[in-house]
Amino acid sequence: MNEGVEWALHTCVNLCWIPGQSVTAARLAAFYDLPTAYLNKQLQALARAGILMSTTGPRGGFQLARPPEKITLLDVVVAIDGPEDAFRCQEILRSGPGGQARTNYRKTCLISHSMRQAEMTWRKELSSQSIADIVQSVEHSFPKTPEDTRHWFDTIRT
């Protein structure tokens, strides 16, 4: 999985603590000492997926495009890493004895089916948790984090 998934998840969580502000890719990157250009690529992907909203101009930057309750972990993973399953059935049964050119082995192959089923449990788990859930857990376990994050973005300029 693309390491940008980690960056994107953390960035979405941080943006919850500075609501209403548009934050540049450079400042979001500086927060974790990440390369701006590469983080910017992930932020653009999140914007294309409707998770972030990007504004231009002197006060431009990124902010959440919808409430964090409506952004699941799966939304972020798919936006950055693409919608494909980890196991990509290449339908090798087609090349086996008796293989049929027109059969869709992704549907009929029982190995493909089992791998797909496991992938669905992973997706279901990721879609059962929202960015708001993460924010709430962090605030519960690390109550100073929201204020520290706000303070950092209020005072640091890059």
Next chain:
Amino acid sequence: MNEGVEWALHTCVNLCWIPGQSVTAARLAAFYDLPTAYLNKQLQALARAGILMSTTGPRGGFQLARPPEKITLLDVVVAIDGPEDAFRCQEILRSGPGGQARTNYRKTCLISHSMRQAEMTWRKELSSQSIADIVQSVEHSFPKTPEDTRHWFDTIRT
């Protein structure tokens, strides 16, 4: 995920239908028209993981090293694709404001925790199914497959 996972799973299933025989990598590869050298790499990985047993000599080759009931889909995935999670926490919190050099953020980070939890549901699902389960489902849905597979390996020489 490495495409070899698909090859390895199908190969383990096929070996169930030709018990007691050692089959060369060349013949196992020919079954699906796969490149022998590359399949051989996967077969060696399965042997290192104790899933296959490799014998040398004129009648040498590969066979299952343990009963198919004792080989889970997860065993095969891990043997071929490695034990790492898809999401690899790089502990970016360490580089954030207030980050501590000695903290293990893989343990404390709640994003890392949620991603790990999803991965665990996937692993749990994969480990709940064995090669024997797949064999049984195939035999139920495609009753001719075991005999066809045996016949192919009995008659084809490569």
